[in-house]
Amino acid sequence: MTALTLKNIHKQYGDVIAMKGIDLQVQPEEFIVLVGPSGCGKSTLLRMIAGLEDITSGEMFIDNVRMNDVEADARGLAMVFQSYALYPHMTVADNMGFALKMAGVPKKERYQKVLAAARILQLEKLLDRTPRQLSGGQRQRVAIGRAIVRRPKIFLFDEPLSNLDASLRVQMRIELAELHRKLKATMIYVTHDQTEAMTMADRIVVLRDGSIEQVGTPLELYNHPANTFVAGFIGSPKMNLVPAEVVEQANGSARLDLGEGSSVTLPSHPGLAPGVKLTVGVRPERFVQSDTGSISGVIAVVEHLGGETLCYADIRPGTRLTVKLGAMSPVKVGDSIRLALQPGGALLFDADGKAMH
Amino acid sequence: MKFAAGLKKQDVLRTGGGWLVAVVMAFPVFWMALAAFKTEQDAAAVPPKLFFEPTLENFVAMSERVAYWHHAWNSIVVSFSSTLIAIALAAPAAYVMAFHASKLTRSLMLWMLSIRFMPAVGALIPIYLILVALDMLDTRLALVVITCLSNLPLIVWMLYSYFKEVPPEILEAGRMDGARPLKQLWYLLLPLTLPGIASTGLLGMILAWNEAFWCINITATNAGTLALAIASFANSEGQFWAKLSAASLASIAPILIFGWITQRQLVRGLTFGAVK
Numbered sequence: 001m002t003a004l005t006l007k008n009i010h011k012q013y014g015d016v017i018a019m020k021g022i023d024l025q026v027q028p029e030e031f032i033v034l035v036g037p038s039g040c041g042k043s044t045l046l047r048m049i050a051g052l053e054d055i056t057s058g059e060m061f062i063d064n065v066r067m068n069d070v071e072a073d074a075r076g077l078a079m080v081f082q083s084y085a086l087y088p089h090m091t092v093a094d095n096m097g098f099a100l101k102m103a104g105v106p107k108k109e110r111y112q113k114v115l116a117a118a119r120i121l122q123l124e125k126l127l128d129r130t131p132r133q134l135s136g137g138q139r140q141r142v143a144i145g146r147a148i149v150r151r152p153k154i155f156l157f158d159e160p161l162s163n164l165d166a167s168l169r170v171q172m173r174i175e176l177a178e179l180h181r182k183l184k185a186t187m188i189y190v191t192h193d194q195t196e197a198m199t200m201a202d203r204i205v206v207l208r209d210g211s212i213e214q215v216g217t218p219l220e221l222y223n224h225p226a227n228t229f230v231a232g233f234i235g236s237p238k239m240n241l242v243p244a245e246v247v248e249q250a251n252g253s254a255r256l257d258l259g260e261g262s263s264v265t266l267p268s269h270p271g272l273a274p275g276v277k278l279t280v281g282v283r284p285e286r287f288v289q290s291d292t293g294s295i296s297g298v299i300a301v302v303e304h305l306g307g308e309t310l311c312y313a314d315i316r317p318g319t320r321l322t323v324k325l326g327a328m329s330p331v332k333v334g335d336s337i338r339l340a341l342q343p344g345g346a347l348l349f350d351a352d353g354k355a356m357h
Numbered sequence: 358m359k360f361a362a363g364l365k366k367q368d369v370l371r372t373g374g375g376w377l378v379a380v381v382m383a384f385p386v387f388w389m390a391l392a393a394f395k396t397e398q399d400a401a402a403v404p405p406k407l408f409f410e411p412t413l414e415n416f417v418a419m420s421e422r423v424a425y426w427h428h429a430w431n432s433i434v435v436s437f438s439s440t441l442i443a444i445a446l447a448a449p450a451a452y453v454m455a456f457h458a459s460k461l462t463r464s465l466m467l468w469m470l471s472i473r474f475m476p477a478v479g480a481l482i483p484i485y486l487i488l489v490a491l492d493m494l495d496t497r498l499a500l501v502v503i504t505c506l507s508n509l510p511l512i513v514w515m516l517y518s519y520f521k522e523v524p525p526e527i528l529e530a531g532r533m534d535g536a537r538p539l540k541q542l543w544y545l546l547l548p549l550t551l552p553g554i555a556s557t558g559l560l561g562m563i564l565a566w567n568e569a570f571w572c573i574n575i576t577a578t579n580a581g582t583l584a585l586a587i588a589s590f591a592n593s594e595g596q597f598w599a600k601l602s603a604a605s606l607a608s609i610a611p612i613l614i615f616g617w618i619t620q621r622q623l624v625r626g627l628t629f630g631a632v633k
Contacts, residue, residue: 052529073535085526089548098544102535146534 001064003028003154003186004049009058011044011210018044020210022058026154026188031180034190035197036207037233042190043158045207049188050079050156062153073102078147079156082163084139086131092142093118093127099150117148120182137168144176148183157189161196173199194234198222206230228353231281237310237322239281241349246276256280260316262295266346271356278356279349284310284324286345293340297321299333313337386609392602400599415603423586424578425607432582432611434497436565439505440558443512446505448554451516452542456528466517469510477507477570488575497580500572504565512561519553520546559619566612583608 004026011019019041026032034042047053049060051072060067067075078099087095093114094101100110118124121141131139140160147155157176161169177200180187191197197204198218206213206221206229214226218234225231231239247263248255254272255265264280266272287295297313300320309325323339325331348356392400394411419425454462484503485494493499523546531541547554569584576585587608590601 050533052532071537072532073537077533079530079533081526081530083524083526085524085530087527087530087545098531098536099534102540146530150534 001028002026002061003030003063004188005059005061005064006049007059007061009045009048009060010056011041011048011053012056018210019048019056022210022212024205024212024215026186028186029184031177031187031189031200031202032205033197033201033203034188034205034207035192035194035233036213038192039209040207041210042192042207044210046079046156046158046188046190049154050077051075052079073099076153077156078150078152078154079158080143080147080160082159084131084143084163086139086142086146088131091128091130092123092134092145095131095142096123096145096149098146113149114145117145120148120179121145136164137172140164140172144179153186155185155187157187159191160189162191162193176200195236198234204234206233224355225281225347226355228279228281228349231347231349231355235283237284237324239283239347240321242280242282242315242319242321244278244280246272246274246278249274258295258315259319262297262315264294264341264346266348269348269356271350272348277351279353281347281349282321282341282345284322286342287321287323287325287339288342289323289325289329289337290340291338293338295321295339295341297337297339299331299335299337302331302333311337313339389602390606392599393606394603395599397597397599400602401596415599416607418600419590419604419607423589423604425583425586428581428583428586429607429611431497431500431576431580432566432584432608435500435504435568435582436562436612439501439508439565440512440561442501443505443509443561444516444554444558447509447513447516448542448547449539450513451520452538452546454513454517455520455523456525466514469513472510473507481574485575494575495577495579495581500576500580500582503571503575504568507568507571508561508564511564512557515557515560516550516554519550519557522553523549555619559616563612563616567609 002025004024006022006024009019009022010017022045024032034045036042044053048055051067051070055068062075062077087098090098093111096114096117097110100113105113114127115124118127121144123138123141123145126134126138126142131142134142140163143160160176161172164172173196176189180200189196189200201218203215203217204221205215208229214221214230216224221230221234225234225239228241232241242258244256244258244264246254247257249268249272252268253265254268255263256278257263258280295315297315299311299313301312303310303312304327307327309327309329309331311323311325311329311331313321313323315321321339323337331337350356391407393415394413395406395409396412396414399406399409454466488494488499491499527549528541528545531545536544566582567584568582569588572582572584573588576582587601587604590597590604
């Protein structure tokens, strides 16, 4: 049984097509992250799942029950909004108990359930306050608490951490991951931040322009991106994507020219005939500094981050590589640098940007 | 510091200007209030008298001539009930317009407001005939219905603008929590916009209280409000300034006092939303 099934979901606003045939299956207790740049439709998709937006065409099932025409509150979902959307005129306890009140749960039972949820989030002492007396992080907790109280089949999160400052965001990220383990609940989480996606997700769904680009575990997406978009979107610092041309293929290896004397030699591969133009993708940590390296460049920027050093090297005008080096690397702006690739460090993408396997 | 000093100078000018406008606007009311306590001779005196021996004879004359309490009660009933009914009708309409707008919403709102562009007299004869047919002339019900309907567009507009300030996510959260539209309105929107609703209500009440056209044309001694009572003093018998002033003062006093009592809550309510 799946917790949520989306079949060929479309969304259209007038002439604008916002979602173009989304297919997705979410397993029970799975933490799914929908990620993509702004305008990719991730929030729209979440709101369609929630029942706040109509589904133009396609079908949606929760626990194998068709949900297209079911009202938002009857779908058994709870949503945490980006702006928290707490009820400003109610206390924390009333905020958390509002859904139960609407469902006609007696006051005493309501209080018990609110208290139980408050304990999970350490909100017991704040139950009598109103939202305006709370800090950003506390408001965020209340919003999550409001969702927990309902014991939903699926939790929906719409960029819940984007209004918090950086350190609090990291802390809440860890708390959310713990909460997911504790509650053993199915969660669907929308973010534009690939770090949140990588750290929290069981599976990531990468969206662009209303279509799914790739679905997979964080490491699958990191190591085997399906196309240059996913390759560039997942991972920080970004993967280097360098245009290249096959110049030689012999004895089971192929040499790719990167321009201005830089080249890489890779195990041969069907489709790597001389003259073929493609894109080479290399993660910043897959470079090795080596005097015999076949890639040469001039260092333009150096960032010492303490534990590691990021070095930006121009291999030709307009092509800048991001290279992750050890903390003690004695590199200076203006130096020439020679780089080699770790074995298996390069991914190849064809002219359409699709991964070549 | 120079900048701050400049700002202060501007503030002084603004305050002075504000007072000037206020005095100009309030002067007729003040003069009317004075005249209400003058004898007819003093009221008509040239040059006008600022100092005189006050008298209550005008109020005595007024209460002999019109049933003040009867008309005052009518005014209270008509202004309260027409405003309450208008708000009850306008709130759901404004809710839909603010949160579930369609392509037609904007034109609908303009059309509603355009009804007020028409002079009331344009509708007088049809409405008069309808009331005759329904045997409702000189009834409070007729006055309540007409006042309510004529204030409705304005009240919808005001509530709409207050509702618009509520973030839609709050209602969406309510929707996820199981609150259908009427419950969203009752549990979320009304409490959140209470100050706005209160000022809308006050405005509606003032408009209804001061409404004279329909009152004079479709009511008489039975359902007439204070507006009718004042009107009966301005007739062909001549200019009785002092008595007219006394009647006017007695008519506006209740709503003036009511506004004065509620203004503190209103001002507090209106600034309440600004401090998040």
